[in-house]
Amino acid sequence: MTVESWIPAGPALLFCPADRPERYLKALDRADMVILDLEDAVAPSNKQAARDALVGNPVHPDRVIVRINAAGTDDHELDLAAVSETQYRLVMQAKTEDPAQISAHGLPTIALIETPMGAMRTEEIVAAPNCVGLMWGAEDLIAGLGGSSSRFGDGEPDAGQYRDLPRYVRARVRLAAGAYQKAAIDAIHADIDDTAGLAAEVRDAVALGYSATACIHPSQAPHIREAYAPSPERVEWARQVLDGAAAHDGGVFALDGEMVDGPIIAQARATLARAGERPTD
Template sequence: MLEITTLLYVPANRPDRITTACLSGASGIAVDLEDAVAVEAKAAARNALPDVLRRHLRPGCVVAVRINALDTGLAEADLTALGPVLGATDLVIVPKVATADDLRSVSARLAELEGAHGVPAGRTRLLALIETARAVLHAEEIAAAGERVLTLGFGAADLSGELGIEPAPGSLALVQARSQVVLAAAAAGLPAPLDAPHLRLRDPVGLRRSAEHARALGFGGTQVIHPEQLGTVHEVFAPTPQETAWAREVQEAFDRAEAEGTASIRLADGTFVDYPVVRRARRILAASGEEAGR
């Protein structure tokens, strides 16, 4: 299972930054053929992509490639260029997904390319970016579009432009859309989705507020546009010492009770504990790197 808390975007036509990104501590890097590359440079970036990935990737780096949106007419060429290096590509990021059929068409093309290049079927997963009002309203269907879908990502900039609002950190105007994305991923049994990147650099207060808001809504991490943002995002999404201590107490008390045939208990502070509470505790322990028990 790919576990991603921070997904750091790097322009596909800046191979030097790919090397740096691999060493940055990000959970994954996203080599970007879409917004980070000017229209006139897209063909050159796409054609150089296989060589760039072979030369500049480092072991242990989760690698994603963001293709251009399907309605641009550029996505097919992007995918074809990816064919020779699909074995080193963990994720294809599909921007501006509108419906589940968009993902199914990309999945079908990847299956053809995997077969043609001798890559295990289904190896390369999909991350679907929910960036429009239509996509938000279809998020549940998009999340359930097939086994290749890893999870969803939220795109605040495009949606804010469509709605005519400011995508400020913690914007109340986007809470419903964000929550819809979180619920859709959970309903489909996917890992928690990734929130939109914080678009202001050298704004540590705003970055922290944005990451805390995302975590409170149920996101599992965020997309990131600069290495300087990584430390804050990882810190916000890591379990606190208090959370870890609580989770450990829950796990130990429940293990003792379960061994005696009891499936619901009350902690010393009065907290009622049953299986849903234990599952949350185990997720916290897993995120903190501790053994979570059964």
């Protein structure tokens, strides 16, 4: 794995508590990648049991991310020691606030931006040599600000939607990842039963060029995959765009009355990539 080339194995990334090893294979069966969680999903009293389970129940490493606890905590060093006893080498570091916190261990790392300081230093963090991508989290961010909710509540305009500050951090994470050509993973949708809200949020993530979306329940994975997959009509449009680009040697041309130039061609390539096709230049 190289920092420049890592992309998720698919768009649905499912969190699984590391202290529940009986769920590891089930999670891999339902999602594209599994995030074996040593942090929030594990009670403090079960942290060591989670590390033991991580080491003692190996699954294929290519589809595994290990979320480790924040730098500066006792669990952080213990987590790194446990990871070193496995074949897993891709970690997600909770509450990243400084590039030195991930460069210290050198493992390929998805930096989780979920604190006010982490949000303010996003551009520095993504530039760390071993940062392969960014993910953001809304609830820890709001808690760190002394707030009460990341989303508008029932009865408010835009109920269920992110408030402005989380939207700002979400956009900042996407921009920073894009600027450094690294993967961007969108935050979880905590309301498991709100499949319509999840689908709408994922469609927006796709429109912004997010690489994947994390989830907390297996039932959410199919909705994520469906929203990331382009429609047959969109795939056919992308093929026509690239065929036209080849015929016009990459220059500007018209397709169905609309001008096609460099940015549109890039969007067509991205569409085919999401459809599992390898576009040719």
